[in-house]
Amino acid sequence: MRLCGAPHNRKGPDSLLSLVRDAGNDPFNGSLYVFRAKRADRIKIAWWDGSGVCLYSKRLEKNQFVWPKIGHARVQLNHAQLMALIDGMDWKRVRSIAVKRPELVG
Incomplete structure (x- = not known):
């Protein structure tokens, strides 16, 4: 997922993906x-x-x-950061934590 700047608010999906293409990105890559x-x-x-x-x-x-x-810098967010952004929260404070693999007991 990439944050892109402020376009005209009346643009539809085709026009927005045209902006992506014009910026040198592939709008059909699944991002x-x-x-x-x-x-x-x-x-x-x-x-x-x-x-x-x-x-x-x-x-x-x-x-x-x-x-x-x-x-002009691109920003990439992970899933948790995207959910925070959509909820109006400060996504920059969302960090991944390292989870250790559990050890077998017994």
Whole structure:
């Protein structure tokens, strides 16, 4: 999943994936591409699921989505970070923990 910048809010899934292609990425590689509105109160996620283009949209009523500084850098999130972002939480605080394999008892 990649965070992409702030496009025009009226763009649909095809236009968003065109922005992905124009930035030099493959919009049909299965990655989720996340876009936000200028005020950071809305996000859109566009991706190819293997059979068609999908679009997810969410607007926060009272808060803003946590977003890195706008620039040309790409940000990749893991599943837990994506869920935190969608919930309006600070996804940058979500870290993976190392889980040790359990030892056999007995």
